[in-house]
Amino acid sequence: MTHRELGRSATYRVQHEYEQATVTADDDRQASLGEFYGDPAVALIDADEQWCAVAGEGLVLCRLGQPFEQCSDYFRQPGEVRWTTALRQTGAFALKWQNEDGAWRSLAFEAADVSAYAPKRQADNTITV
Secondary structure, eight states: OOOEEEEEOSSEEEEEETTEEEEEETTOOEEEEEEOTTOOOEEEEOTTSSEEEEEEBEEEEEEOSSSTTOEEEESOSTTTOOBEEEEEEEETTEEEEEETTSOEEEEEOOGGGSSSOOOEEOTTSEEEO
């Protein structure tokens, strides 16, 4: 099996094997971040190691503390899929994502909201949870 690393911090690493993405802690706790059609393209681990994001076919956010495997999917439902090519952190609980047309969009969320709540879209392409 070949794992490709998408991101690493002092304590965590995000990797994938083909279409399956995982996050692994130094203490060997591991969580699935889901399957991505066409393999995940990019990952980001929060500077404070509270959450991570992995993207390609849509975007998945996952809490890194306890509970370890609390994740949310964005832009992965039929008719809503967005192909994400880049991620960058813009705040403690905020990031920008670039989709296949090259446009950057914002995603802001609360610490407690790295869960299954649906995002609310605003006119300026900002998404709040």
